[in-house]
Amino acid sequence: xxxxxxxxxxxxxxxxxxxxxxxxxxxxxxxxxxxxxxxxxxxxxxxxxxxxxxxxxxxxxxxxxxxxxxxxxxxxxxxxxxxxxxxxxxxxxxxxxxxxxxxxxxxxxxxxxxxxxxxxxxxxxxxxxxxxxxxxxxxxxxxxxxxxxxxxxxxxxxxxxxxxxxxxxxxxxxxxxxxxxxxxxxxxxxxxxxxxxxxxxxxxxxxxxxxxxxxxxxxxxxxxxxxxxxxxxxxxxxxxxxxxxxxxxxxxxxxxxxxxxxxxxxxxxxxxxxxxxxxxxxxxxxxxxxxxxxxxxxxxxxxxxxxxxxxxxxxxxxxxxxxxxxxxxxxxxxxxxxxxxxxxxx
Numbered sequence: 603x604x605x606x607x608x609x610x611x612x613x614x615x616x617x618x619x620x621x622x623x624x625x626x627x628x629x630x631x632x633x634x635x636x637x638x639x640x641x642x643x644x645x646x647x648x649x650x651x652x653x654x655x656x657x658x659x660x661x662x663x664x665x666x667x668x669x670x671x672x673x674x675x676x677x678x679x680x681x682x683x684x685x686x687x688x689x690x691x692x693x694x695x696x697x698x699x700x701x702x703x704x705x706x707x708x709x710x711x712x713x714x715x716x717x718x719x720x721x722x723x724x725x726x727x728x729x730x731x732x733x734x735x736x737x738x739x740x741x742x743x744x745x746x747x748x749x750x751x752x753x754x755x756x757x758x759x760x761x762x763x764x765x766x767x768x769x770x771x772x773x774x775x776x777x778x779x780x781x782x783x784x785x786x787x788x789x790x791x792x793x794x795x796x797x798x799x800x801x802x803x804x805x806x807x808x809x810x811x812x813x814x815x816x817x818x819x820x821x822x823x824x825x826x827x828x829x830x831x832x833x834x835x836x837x838x839x840x841x842x843x844x845x846x847x848x849x850x851x852x853x854x855x856x857x858x859x860x861x862x863x864x865x866x867x868x869x870x871x872x873x874x875x876x877x878x879x880x881x882x883x884x885x886x887x888x889x890x891x892x893x894x895x896x897x898x899x900x901x902x903x904x905x906x907x908x909x910x911x912x913x914x915x916x917x918x919x920x921x922x923x924x925x926x927x928x929x930x931x932x933x934x935x936x937x938x939x940x941x942x943x944x945x946x947x948x
Contacts, residue, residue, distance in 0.1 A: 613658065613840050616641075618760035620649055621659050621836050625757050626766070627773045628661045628799050628832035638761075638769040657934035658837040661799030663792055664701070664925050665717060665943055666828040667749050669784070673943065674718040675746035677877070677885060678728070679710035686737030687711045693735060695923040698942045699727065703923040706848065708916035710742070713848060715925075717943040727947045746885070748876035750861055753925075754833045756872040756889070758841060784829055787812070791820065792830050793940045796926050799832045835924065837933035843870075843889040846918040847896060849903070850882035853910040860907050867906035868899075882913050893917070 613621070616639070623635050632643035632650075639646060653659040665673075682690045687705065691712055695703045702715035718724040724743075732741060761769070787810055794809060795801060806821075807814045824830040838844060855861070855876050865871055873887040886903070890896060900912050921929050926941040 612842065613653075613836070615760065616649065617653060617659070618758055618841065619765065620646065620653070621834055621841070622758045622760040623765070623769045624650075624659075624661060624834040626769050628834050630769065630773070634769070634772050638765045638772075657930070657936055658840055659835065660927065660935050661832060661834050662797075662925055662927065663795035663799050663830055663832050664754070664941060665792070666824070666831045667752075668828040669830075669943075670717065670746065670749060674721055674724045675749075675875075676714075676716045676718070676724055677744050677746065677875075678714040678716055678732070679742040680712040680714060680732070680738060681740040682711040683737050683739050690735060690737040691922040693737075694732075695928055696939055697731075698939055698945060699947050700923070701925050701941055701943070702921070704846075704848075704918050705920045705922060706916040706918055708914065710916065713916065717941075718947060719944060723947050731947070742880075744877045744879045744882070744885070746875045747878045748855070750874040750876065751865055751871065752831070752875075753872045753887070754831045758836070758843075759869075782823065782827075788820065788824060788829065789942070789944050791817070791824070793942050795821075795830070795832070796941050797938050799834075833925065835927070835935075837929075837935070838889070838921070839933045843891060845890040845893055845895065846872075846921070847888050847890065847899070848916045848918070849886040849888065849899075849912055850877075850880075850914040851884045851886060851903070851910050851912050852882060853884050853907060855883060857909075860909070864903065864907040864910070868902055870895075884910075 619639055623630065623638055632647045636643040636646045680690065691703050691705060694700045694714060699718055700714050700716050704713040706713050718727060728741060728743060732738060790810060791806065794806065803814045803817050807817045810817065838846060865874060870888050870890055871886055872889050875885045877883050877885050888899065903912065904910055920931060921933065923929060926939055927935040928937045928939065930936050
């Protein structure tokens with residue numbers, strides 16, 4: 603493991619700009635990123651290597667909206683016996699179907715993001731594995747029904763308009779292709795890119811036993827059809843947005859224009875997901891600059907969407923795992939648990 607004792611408390615402007623370009627296009631060639639940032643491509647590649655080796659930024663792949671809609675996305679609140687929350691969190695972090703483990707304030711100890719292929723599989727997972735885990739005292743589950751916006755859409759906003767326009771303009775167009783069956787090879791490709799979203803086509807082709815052209819076409823098709831989403835992540839405490847809060851709310855989800863206005867009015871929203879199975883029908887995840895920003899957040903949300911009613915809120919004390927990555931207390935990636943959500947959960 604690399605020595606991180608000398609890591610800065612914050613990323614510098616160039617680091618943030620580099621992460622921002624990769625949020626827009628996670629597999630962009632270094633030559634294109636260099637043009638946008640007015641840097642030599644070798645310099646950019648070395649800078650990214652330094653960030654990934656330190657665990658402060660990384661690119662992963664996650665199941666896309668199409669895969670989530672075909673399976674089951676669940677948000678599970680977990681209460682733990684006194685003094686056992688960290689033990690439970692560390693155990694759950696090693697489970698591939700538990701994509702995220704969040705230690706929170708409020709009326710639950712942990713908030714999990716879980717993905718399963720079917721409802722019966724989810725039921726068995728919750729009843730037979732999670733409920734029986736030593737240290738767990740109670741759980742509550744809500745299902746995600748629709749992804750209005752996801753963290754893959756969120757940006758650091760570190761680029762100036764010229765840089766943003768250049769990296770966006772040079773990004774290859776993404777148009778939906780004819781839907782095809784999600785194959786075992788697609789699953790292997792998705793899991794491999796979850797470990798390193800910038801793995802070269804040459805390495806992917808060798809690992810999958812196919813040609814480079816086949817991998818290139820299949821990857822483009824998976825992304826275009828939203829079976830797979832590439833995502834550039836960053837250690838949250840180091841990027842200037844150290845506070846994460848989750849809100850459970852009620853709103854009229856059939857008013858999509860109103861939800862669009864909400865997302866435009868509160869750009870700090872990282873995810874907005876429809877829920878079923880509880881009083882709340884909307885889960886909103888927000889990144890903020892400071893704890894004091896929470897004070898005016900509810901009024902900003904209701905001003906943008908007057909019919910929205912906030913029911914509950916939790917502040918993240920620490921992410922133990924985020925989308926397949928085990929994190930240290932500073933939010934840096936230390937290891938990966940491949941998100942093979944298609945595997946047998948038993």
